[in-house]
Amino acid sequence: MKTQYLFLALGLLLMACKPIEPTPSTPGDNTHAIVPDPEWTIYYNETDEQMANPERGFYVQKYYTTANIDEVASVDAIKSSREVSQITLYLHSYYMADTVTGSDNYMASDLSQQFLERLDQNMNVLREAGAKAILRFSYAYHHNNRKKPWDAAPEWALRHMEQIAPYLAKHADVIFCVQAGFIGSWGEWYYTTNYPYNPSQDEGYEPRWPIAEKLMEIVPEDRQICFRQPQFKMRYLRTHNMEEAPLTESEAYQPTIKARWAGHNDCFVSGEGDVGTYHNDEEREFWAQDTKYTLMGGETCKECEYSGGENAIKEMEKYHWTYICNSYHPAILSSWVSSGHYETIKRRLGYRIALDKAILTQDPKAGEAFQAEITLHNSGFAAPANKRDVELIFVSTTDPEEKYIYPQTEDPRFWMAGEKRVINLDCTLDAAMSGSYKLYLNLPDPYESLHNDPRYSIRLANDSVWEEATGYNYLTTVTVE
Numbered sequence: 455m456k457t458q459y460l461f462l463a464l465g466l467l468l469m470a471c472k473p474i475e476p477t478p479s480t481p482g483d484n485t486h487a488i489v490p491d492p493e494w495t496i497y498y499n500e501t502d503e504q505m506a507n508p509e510r511g512f513y514v515q516k517y518y519t520t521a522n523i524d525e526v527a528s529v530d531a532i533k534s535s536r537e538v539s540q541i542t543l544y545l546h547s548y549y550m551a552d553t554v555t556g557s558d559n560y561m562a563s564d565l566s567q568q569f570l571e572r573l574d575q576n577m578n579v580l581r582e583a584g585a586k587a588i589l590r591f592s593y594a595y596h597h598n599n600r601k602k603p604w605d606a607a608p609e610w611a612l613r614h615m616e617q618i619a620p621y622l623a624k625h626a627d628v629i630f631c632v633q634a635g636f637i638g639s640w641g642e643w644y645y646t647t648n649y650p651y652n653p654s655q656d657e658g659y660e661p662r663w664p665i666a667e668k669l670m671e672i673v674p675e676d677r678q679i680c681f682r683q684p685q686f687k688m689r690y691l692r693t694h695n696m697e698e699a700p701l702t703e704s705e706a707y708q709p710t711i712k713a714r715w716a717g718h719n720d721c722f723v724s725g726e727g728d729v730g731t732y733h734n735d736e737e738r739e740f741w742a743q744d745t746k747y748t749l750m751g752g753e754t755c756k757e758c759e760y761s762g763g764e765n766a767i768k769e770m771e772k773y774h775w776t777y778i779c780n781s782y783h784p785a786i787l788s789s790w791v792s793s794g795h796y797e798t799i800k801r802r803l804g805y806r807i808a809l810d811k812a813i814l815t816q817d818p819k820a821g822e823a824f825q826a827e828i829t830l831h832n833s834g835f836a837a838p839a840n841k842r843d844v845e846l847i848f849v850s851t852t853d854p855e856e857k858y859i860y861p862q863t864e865d866p867r868f869w870m871a872g873e874k875r876v877i878n879l880d881c882t883l884d885a886a887m888s889g890s891y892k893l894y895l896n897l898p899d900p901y902e903s904l905h906n907d908p909r910y911s912i913r914l915a916n917d918s919v920w921e922e923a924t925g926y927n928y929l930t931t932v933t934v935e
Contacts (some may be wrong), residue, residue: 465561493729494816496930498809499917502801506540508899509586509630509803509840512780513543513751517595518576520559523568527576536640540800542585543630546576550606550614551577551593561593561606565617577625584909587625588751588777588802590633591618604639608612608661609902611636612668619672626674627901631749631839632778633680633718636665637650642720642729655695663690664727666715672728675709676841678749680718683730684737687744690714700743707747707841715850716748717741721755722778723766723786728769746870747773749839753779754786756776761786763795767802774836774871786864787912806834807869810917814893819935821885826929828895831874833915838866842912846879847926848891848934858884859896864914866897887934894926 487622489875515534518525527544535541537915550569553557560569580587591614594604606614615636622629635641637649643662645651666686667680681687682864692698696712721729729800732738741750752759766786778799781787790796810829818824826846844864858882871874879895897912904910908925919927 465606470736479808482765488802491811492813492886494813494920495499496812496814496906498811498919500808501917503915504540504797504801504919505805505913505915506542506829507913508542509838510776510834510836511542512800512803513545514586514778515545515753515779515781517547517549518572518848519549519595520569523572526572527579527583529579529583532580532585536584539780542778542909543588544580544585545588545590545633545787546780547590547592547595548573548593549592551587552659559796560610560614561603565614570621571616573621573856573890574624575649577621577628579623580815581903583626584907585629586630588630589622589886591615592635592638594639597639599721605648607636608664609666615665615668615672621698622672622674626677627899631678631680631716631751632673632897633683634666634669634686640720643686645680651789656689659686659693660690666690670711673714678716678839680715680716680749680751682718682720683732683746684717684741685733686759688737688740695912696736699741701747703747703868705747707865710729713747717745717750717752719750719752719773722752722775723760723762723769724756724762724783724845725758736737742772745836747786747837747867751777751837752777754783757781757783757785757789763765763790763793763799767795767799770799770802771871776836776839777813779805802834804834804836805832805833805869805871806910807866807912807914809895809919809927809929810874814932817935818883818932820883820887822883822923824881824883826879826893827876828879829874829876829922830869832869832871834871837868837870837896838912842866843896843898843905844877844879845896846881846899847894847896848883848887849894849926851890851892851931858887858891890931890933892931893929894921894924895929896924896926898925902913 550565551561554731593606597604637646639645654657673679688698688857701712717729719731723730790799807830810831813827815824843864844862846857846860848860860923862879864877897911898905908922911925914927921928
């Protein structure tokens with residue numbers, strides 16, 4: 455009897471130790487079975503290569519003053535910077551007065567035709583060379599008390615904006631963004647002669663709002679306007695019956711003040727409050743959230759304990775940085791090089807989108823539906839800022855002239871930084887298709903003038919996908935029956 459009890463006890467012990475078999479999930483269960491990729495899934499390798507992608511990265515700053523009125527941009531220099539340093543952005547700062555040397559200025563007169571023609575020529579040069587402009591218009595490039603005024607009276611600023619407006623409309627395709635400018639030294643809205651200086655109350659900013667509202671009129675509707683401090687947007691929203699809250703996804707990329715007013719920080723990682731950029735944590739948090747859907751860029755200005763590369767990367771992640779000056783402040787930039795952070799920053803400014811995998815319709819047939827489920831991720835600091843087309847393109851392997859382009863409704867501006875995304879692209883294949891085709895993903899500029907220029911298409915951060923001659927990203931080769 456004791457032996458029987460012993461065997462019974464051992465049996466119960468073995469049953470307790472037996473592994474439990476997984477139960478298949480059913481609708482309504484909280485369990486989720488992992489569905490493996492189909493065997494025909496295509497996988498892609500990511501690259502660390504630095505690349506010249508449009509509307510992001512380090513920028514070159516150029517000053518155009520009344521003293522150097524004959525100086526214009528150089529096609530060769532811009533092309534060289536693209537090839538050598540992967541530069542695609544230029545901050546063109548136009549100063550409409552020279553109160554330092556006393557040469558011609560337009561503080562109280564119309565802009566000359568020569569001034570306007572240079573603006574026109576510079577924009578043409580950028581287009582020819584494959585770059586875009588960050589634009590700023592202002593008056594004084596100093597805050598010398600003995601060389602006032604620092605800006606023009608509001609009526610003259612508004613007049614100058616009217617004169618500039620046709621050129622902004624004409625060259626909207628090669629404008630990346632416009633920095634607010636017009637008020638204060640360097641156009642930064644701080645050291646000012648003709649507006650209340652550094653007011654602490656909301657009503658002290660009222661004289662500035664006509665300038666900001668005029669910018670909404672003259673800057674192309676699909677371009678953002680960048681202000682030097684978050685308080686300007688916050689104060690405007692608060693005093694104009696708008697919700698003083700960061701932009702949300704549903705509000706983003708609309709032709710509204712809330713969606714189009716962005717930021718630029720020209721004293722990045724240069725002090726606890728970035729030398730007056732921020733006045734409190736509320737302003738910091740506002741920009742941290744708002745810049746998920748609006749532009750952020752600028753320059754550094756003073757080396758300090760906050761300027762190191764590791765902290766700069768954290769701040770760029772937090773505030774979704776897209777562009778930064780390649781020359782100022784030199785000590786800070788040099789420290790990023792020495793610490794090994796410069797290349798990482800250069801690689802991650804703005805968007806950096808890479809393919810992970812693609813699952814395509816098997817045995818596609820002419821005249822029938824074709825689907826592409828593509829998984830990608832964005833390891834940059836920000837999403838693409840401006841509207842961009844998405845296309846599936848089939849090109850015959852035997853006749854490159856046989857090409858089929860299928861526009862998609864996907865919006866890359868929502869391919870958010872630090873996120874993986876699955877996009878579903880589809881089309882109905884042309885009934886005339888037959889044979890072998892290279893399949894591409896194309897992310898061109900939506901402006902007709904730039905749409906077919908490969909320099910303005912997004913290059914994905916993968917090995918062996920970029921086709922430089924067309925600006926297409928190669929996915930695979932398919933046979934259509």
